[in-house]
Amino acid sequence: xxxxxxxxxxxxxxxxxxxxxxxxxxxxxxxxxxxxxxxxxxxxxxxxxxxxxxxxxxxxxxxxxxxxxxxxxxxxxxxxxxxxxxxxxxxxxxxxxxxxxxxxxxxxxxxxxxxxxxxxxxxxxxxxxxxxxxxxxxxxxxxxxxxxxxxxxxxxxxxxxxxxxxxxxxxxxxxxxxxxxxxxxxxxxxxxxxxxxxxxxxxxxxxxxxxxxxxxxxxxxxxxxxxxxxxxxxxxxxxxxxxxxxxxxxx
Amino acid sequence: xxxxxxxxxxxxxxxxxxxxxxxxxxxxxxxxxxxxxxxxxxxxxxxxxxxxxxxxxxxxxxxxxxxxxxxxxxxxxxxxxxxxxxxxxxxxxxxxxxxxxxxxxxxxxxxxxxxxxxxxxxxxxxxxxxxxxxxxxxxxxxxxxxxxxxxxxxxxxxxxxxxxxxxxxxxxxxxxxxxxxxxxxxxxxxxxxxxxxxxxxxxxxxxxxxxxxxxxxxxxxxxxxxxxxxxxxxxxxxxxxxxxxxxxxxxxxxxxxxxxxxxxxxxxxxxxxxxxxxxxxxxxxxxxxxxxxxxxxxxxxxxxxxxxxxxx
Amino acid sequence: xxxxxxxxxxxxxxxxxxxxxxxxxxxxxxxxxxxxxxxxxxxxxxxxxxxxxxxxxxxxxxxxxxxxxxxxxxxxxxxxxxxxxxxxxxxxxxx
Ligand SMILES: [Fe+2]
Ligand SMILES: [Fe+2]
Ligand SMILES: [Fe+2]
Numbered sequence: 091x092x093x094x095x096x097x098x099x100x101x102x103x104x105x106x107x108x109x110x111x112x113x114x115x116x117x118x119x120x121x122x123x124x125x126x127x128x129x130x131x132x133x134x135x136x137x138x139x140x141x142x143x144x145x146x147x148x149x150x151x152x153x154x155x156x157x158x159x160x161x162x163x164x165x166x167x168x169x170x171x172x173x174x175x176x177x178x179x180x181x182x183x184x185x186x187x188x189x190x191x192x193x194x195x196x197x198x199x200x201x202x203x204x205x206x207x208x209x210x211x212x213x214x215x216x217x218x219x220x221x222x223x224x225x226x227x228x229x230x231x232x233x234x235x236x237x238x239x240x241x242x243x244x245x246x247x248x249x250x251x252x253x254x255x256x257x258x259x260x261x262x263x264x265x266x267x268x269x270x271x272x273x274x275x276x277x278x279x280x281x282x283x284x285x286x287x288x289x290x291x292x293x294x295x296x297x298x299x300x301x302x303x304x305x306x307x308x309x310x311x312x313x314x315x316x317x318x319x320x321x322x323x324x325x326x327x328x329x330x331x332x333x334x335x336x337x338x339x340x341x
Numbered sequence: 342x343x344x345x346x347x348x349x350x351x352x353x354x355x356x357x358x359x360x361x362x363x364x365x366x367x368x369x370x371x372x373x374x375x376x377x378x379x380x381x382x383x384x385x386x387x388x389x390x391x392x393x394x395x396x397x398x399x400x401x402x403x404x405x406x407x408x409x410x411x412x413x414x415x416x417x418x419x420x421x422x423x424x425x426x427x428x429x430x431x432x433x434x435x436x437x438x439x440x441x442x443x444x445x446x447x448x449x450x451x452x453x454x455x456x457x458x459x460x461x462x463x464x465x466x467x468x469x470x471x472x473x474x475x476x477x478x479x480x481x482x483x484x485x486x487x488x489x490x491x492x493x494x495x496x497x498x499x500x501x502x503x504x505x506x507x508x509x510x511x512x513x514x515x516x517x518x519x520x521x522x523x524x525x526x527x528x529x530x531x532x533x534x535x536x537x538x539x540x541x542x543x544x545x546x547x548x549x550x551x552x553x554x555x556x557x558x559x560x561x562x563x564x565x566x567x568x569x570x571x572x573x574x575x576x577x578x579x580x581x582x583x584x585x586x587x588x589x590x591x592x593x594x595x596x597x598x599x600x601x602x603x604x605x606x607x608x609x610x611x612x613x614x615x616x617x618x619x620x621x622x623x624x625x626x627x628x629x630x631x632x633x634x635x636x637x638x639x640x641x642x643x644x645x646x647x648x649x650x651x652x653x
Numbered sequence: 654x655x656x657x658x659x660x661x662x663x664x665x666x667x668x669x670x671x672x673x674x675x676x677x678x679x680x681x682x683x684x685x686x687x688x689x690x691x692x693x694x695x696x697x698x699x700x701x702x703x704x705x706x707x708x709x710x711x712x713x714x715x716x717x718x719x720x721x722x723x724x725x726x727x728x729x730x731x732x733x734x735x736x737x738x739x740x741x742x743x744x745x746x747x748x
Contacts, residue, residue, distance in 0.1 A: 108403075111406075112398055115398055115406070116397075116398060118390065118394045118397055118410065118413050118414065118417075119387075119390035119394035119413065119417075120394075120625065120632075121629065121633065122629070122632065122633025122634075122636035122637060123633055123681065124420055124424075125421070125681060125682065125691040125694070125695060126633075126636075127390075127414075128418060128421070128694045128695055129690065129691065131413070131414040131417070132414070132694050134410055135407060135411060135414070139407065142403050142404075145403070158403060159402040159403055162402075162403055163401075163402065182632070183633065229690060232686060232687070236639060236640050236643040236683070237639050237643075239643055240638070240639025240640060240642045240643040241638055241639045241642045243635045243638075243639070244636070244638070244639030244642075328398040328399050329399070331399045332399060332400070332459055333401060333402075336401075339517055339519075339520060340512060341401035341402050341459065341509070341512055341513075341516075342719050364716070364717070364718045365718050366718050411698075414698070415698070418695055418698065421678075421695055422678055422695075425679040425680065426678075428679060429679075433658070434658070434681065435657075435658045487678075490678075491678070634657050637659060637683075638657045640659065640683035640687070641657065641659060641683050642656075643683065643684075644683040647684065648684075
C-alpha cells in the first residue's frame with residue numbers, strides 16, 4: 091500500500107478537523123445566542139472527535155510509535171497540512187458560518203466517497219463522520235440562507251464573507267503526486283468528482299441565500315504544502331502552549 | 342375563588358410537598374423570589390462558561406480538549422434550562438439578561454476569579470462544580486416544579502463535571518513536582534472562593550427564612566457549606582493536597598470539620614463588582630449579546646419572509 | 654418583544670420507541686427548523702431522544718387554575734369507572 095501517500099492524505103484531513111475545531115472552540119461562551127453557542131460547540135466536538143480518529147490512523151501509517159497528541163501538538167508549523175480556509179479567523183458569525191459551509195460542502199461528498207474506500211480504517215472513519223458532517227452541512231447551509239436572505243445588514247455581511255473566503259476554496263481541491271497515486275490505485279476518490287458535488291451545493295445554497303458567487307477567481311493556496319497564513323502561528327501558540335511550556339508531561 | 346382560598350391551596354401544597362406549577366396561583370413574592378434566584382443561577386451558569394472557555398484552545402491534549410468543550414457546553418445548556426424555568430414564571434429571557442448586563446442581577450462571584458493555569462480547570466471542576474452540586478442536589482426538591490425538574494437534569498450532568506476536574510487534578514498530583522505544585526497553587530486560590538459560593542452566613546442572609554418556609558431552599562447556606570467541607574477534605578487527602586486553612590480539623594463532638602472564618606470583606610467586595618475579573622466577565626457577555634444582535638434580527642426577518650411566502 | 658428576541662418554543666421528546674413524547678423544557682428559535690436543531694443540541698446531548706416535537710409556546714392552550722376544580726374534580730366521584738369498584742368472587746380467574 092502507498093503508506094507515505096496515505097499518511098499525508100490522512101494527516102491533511104486530521105489537521106483540517108483539528109484546526110477548524112480549534113477555531114470553533116473560540117466561540118464557546120461568546121455565541122450570538124445560547125442555543126447557537128451550544129450548536130457550534132457540538133460541531134467543534136465532532137471535529138475534535140474526527141481529528142482523534144484520523145490522527146490515530148495517521149499514527150499507524152507513520153509507524154513511528156507516536157500518539158495522536160504528539161501529532162496534533164508537537165509538529166512545526168510547516169508540518170501542518172490543513173487548508174488555509176480552516177485557519178481563517180472566526181470574524182463575525184457570517185464569516186464563521188460561510189467558512190463552515192464551504193468546508194462542510196466539501197467534506198460531505200468526500201466522506202461519501204471515502205465510505206467506499208478499500209482502506210478499511212478510512213472507510214470506517216468516513217462512515218461515522220458522514221452522519222456528523224451531513225448535520226453540519228444542514229446547519230451551516232440553513233444559516234447561510236437565513237443570513238443571506240435575512241436583513242440588509244446580514245446580507246451585506248454574508249456577501250462580504252463569501253467574497254473574502256472564496257479565494258481559499260480553490261485549495262479544497264489541491265492535488266499533488268501523492269493524490270494522483272492514491273487515486274490511480276482506487277484508494278481515494280477523484281477530487282474532480284468531489285468538486286462537482288461541492289459546486290452544485292454551493293450554487294444551490296448561495297442562490298437561495300441571494301448571495302453572488304464572486305467573479306474574481308484569484309486563488310490562494312499553500313496550507314496543503316505547509317505554507318500557512320500569519321494566523322497559523324497564533325493558532326499553534328495557543329494549541330501547543332501547554333505541551334511546549336511543560337514538555338514531556340502527561341495531563 | 343377568593344384570594345384567601347388561593348393562598349390556602351398554595352400553602353397546603355407547600356406543606357404536603359406538592360409541587361407548584363406554572364399555571365397555579367402563587368404569592369407574588371414567591372414568584373419574584375424564584376425569578377431572582379433562578380435567573381441568578383442561570384446567569385452563573387453562563388458567566389461560568391468564560392473562565393473555563395478561555396482554556397479550550399489551550400487544553401493540553403485532545404481528550405482534555407473534547408472534555409472541556411463538552412463541559413463548558415453543558416453549562417450553556419444549564420443556563421438554558423434555567424432561563425426556560427424563569428420563562429414559565431413570566432420572566433422574559435431577554436429582559437432577564439439585560440438585568441445581568443446592567444448590573445441589577447447578580448451571578449455567582451466565583452466566576453470573577455481568573456483561571457490562570459491548566460490546574461485551575463481541574464480545581465474548578467472539582468471545587469466549583471462540587472460546591473454547585475451540593476447546592477443543586479438540595480434544589481432538586483425545591484417547591485417550584487419547573488425549577489426542580491431543571492435541577493434534576495442539571496445534577497445528572499454535573500457529576501461528570503466534578504469527576505473530570507478531579508481526574509485531571511489526580512493526573513497532576515501523580516505527575517511531576519511542577520505539576521503537583523500547579524495543582525496545590527490552584528487549590529490555594531480556589532478553596533476560599535469555593536466556600537464563599539454558599540453565600541453569607543445564615544445570620545446575614547436576607548432572603549433565607551422565607552425561602553426555607555416556601556421550600557424554595559431546603560438547607561441553609563451554612564449547612565451546605567459544612568457538607569461541602571466535610572465531603573471535600575478527604576478528597577484533598579487522596580490527592581495529597583493541603584487545604585489552605587490552618588484551623589481546619591475534625592471536630593469529634595460536632596461530627597464535622599471546623600474551619601476558619603471566611604474573609605467576608607473580600608466576599609462583599611467581589612459581590613459589589615471589585616473582584617479580579619468582574620468587569621471582563623460582564624463585558625464579554627455584553628459583547629456577545631451586542632455582536633449577536635444582527636444575527637438574531639436576521640433570523641427573525643428571514644422567518645417572517647418565509648412564513649409570508651408560505652401563506653401567500 | 655424586541656425584534657431581535659426569538660419566539661419561545663416548547664420541546665417534547667420521545668426518549669425511546671414505545672413511549673410518548675414528553676415535555677422537557679423550552680428554548681428560543683426563529684423558526685421550526687432551527688427550533689428542532691436547537692432542541693437536539695440542548696436536550697439530547699446524551700442520547701435522551703429519538704424523536705423531537707417543537708411547538709411555539711403561544712400555540713399552547715392550558716386549563717385555568719381557577720377552574721381546575723370544575724374541570725377535574727367531577728371525575729373523582731365516578732369511582733365506578735375503576736375496576737376496583739366491582740366485587741368478583743375469589744374463584745374467578747383472568748378478570
Ligand atoms: Fe452547571
Ligand atoms: Fe450550576
Ligand atoms: Fe458544571
